[in-house]
Amino acid sequence: VKTKFATLTDVARAAGMSRAQVSRALRGDPGVKETTREHVASVAANLDYRPNLAARNLVSAQTSTVGVVIGEPYNPFHIQLATSIDHALAEAGLDPVLSLRALDDASTLREAERFINLRAVGAILIGTPRDPQAIQAMAQKLPCVYLGKSVDYKNVSTIDIDDEAATVEAVRYLVGLGHRRIAHLAGSDEISAKERTAAYTAAMEEAGLKPNIVYGSHDAMSGHRGVDALMKGTRAPTAIFASNDAIAIGAIGRLRGIGLRVPQDVSVIGIDDIPAASDAAFSLTTMRQDSGEQARLAVQALEMMTANTKRHTTKLVLSMKMVVRESVAPPK
């Protein structure tokens, strides 16, 4: 049975006062007597009143909706970020509308369309789209905050990670421990992956060491395969710097699979600090990205863009902190 909802008018009548005052009372507007507010609240509860968001948005010409696009739904770190953003948004009184549809050209535009029709105040984009033009197009239509590595978009606020610094720190750490043969399990053509690979190469050369790179993608399977490629060579590494934690975890699994111990035989270090990294089974040493902080900054950046009349874009670069666990040791 399609139930009709009680309207403000119903509540006003039942409470014996004007709709305007009821509206104010319900929204916690300052100019309402405390007793009135309580009375209204109880009447509304009795009637099971539900504010109609459509009406509210229509008349106030603004919403509290923020579109959130998850670039790689199967990437645990993206889910973690999305969850953090969800909370950060809620704290700011904003309502996320999530999208799982990957950021390719067509679907991005379609999602943008939807956000616009919803009159969303803006969008937060997680992850690297293949096509920078798609996000650029989206940014033309509503304030966008991009989380993750990106080219220098115009009109887009970005929360970047200092991949280079993190990579250098990781490599130097391994070098400092005495490792000489440090291999790199790289991602593919995401910008962050490329930067990490470049920084790795530079750091190795700086230390007078020869880079050893196996390309793959940012998932566990890739780590698995990467180890196979690495270990059949004549100069097997004593340490592996993985482009992210998923790869690192896949690599650890595979190393053990072929009878190698971590870290006694091979050390492994990753980037991200996904939930699984801290699990005792892996105890992965890694460079932590603070998803909570990124989320908070993203929401803040969005608010800056919407508050001012002139869209004030933010460009931030966050650094990562090393989390030392048990997957790294000096070489034998």
Next chain:
Amino acid sequence: VKTKFATLTDVARAAGMSRAQVSRALRGDPGVKETTREHVASVAANLDYRPNLAARNLVSAQTSTVGVVIGEPYNPFHIQLATSIDHALAEAGLDPVLSLRALDDASTLREAERFINLRAVGAILIGTPRDPQAIQAMAQKLPCVYLGKSVDYKNVSTIDIDDEAATVEAVRYLVGLGHRRIAHLAGSDEISAKERTAAYTAAMEEAGLKPNIVYGSHDAMSGHRGVDALMKGTRAPTAIFASNDAIAIGAIGRLRGIGLRVPQDVSVIGIDDIPAASDAAFSLTTMRQDSGEQARLAVQALEMMTANTKRHTTKLVLSMKMVVRESVAPPK
């Protein structure tokens, strides 16, 4: 700069006709001359017109919004389901509003609240909440379809999986291959996990075999630990029936880690058929849950509930199909 959007009135004026007709033209209403429609479309495009969904929903007193709650965001199968539902909904002309907030008492109610205020036509719930009361409460407020194992909720359509049949099929398959020592890596207290464990026990006893169960949870780490528990015993199993693929994959990784080959030394079978299961690195034999079909049926069930005046609930039980890959072999 906060841009104002063009309204229907603007388009109507520019097109030299009434708002009503423009509205019909834009929405593809039948009673509009073809030339008119084209004209309106081009004028609207020129003005970069965006229909205001709030206004539309308000006046038509209905939305195309469907709330979708993901119970376990870190469970790849849930993400897969959510993605399928996303597509199925889009095909039905409905708009998903996703929620990552787990289904505990408080947040469920809060999400329900939000869906109601949005005047969503219904909700699709993925996964097993700890608290059945929360979902029951949600169902009282809007049509709900529950995906996954559940108690027999009233007023909730459910798309169930035949865990028992799938389990029995898996166990019999192993028995048929000659396995006698078949262990079970169980989940925890999710209903589906319990059912699988119960069916496993029954199937083992039916075959005159002694059950061997290690409890854990539905993730890869649990498989890892489960293997450790299993293999240090005196009667190590020749086959493992895992309560889901995540566990199975964790188990395979760990088996290899301790020098055991899969399937030569130990066979492993799972349930779900998550993306990683088909990866060459695991090649996991498993019982497939068809997420696409589940999604389609869920949307269909929702439509049945909203179409009829009396909410017609659906209770479906889907069976799984075995996908034979390379993680299972006869015992040595």
Next chain:
DNA sequence: GTGAAAGCGCTAACAG
């Protein structure tokens, strides 16, 4: 096929 009129449920001035 097309237009005119009448609101949907709510908030935002503006008065008191």
Next chain:
DNA sequence: CTGTTAGCGCTTTCAC
């Protein structure tokens, strides 16, 4: 502190 008055942008009868 509270009420009155106007609509927000759109769809929907109901005419023509």
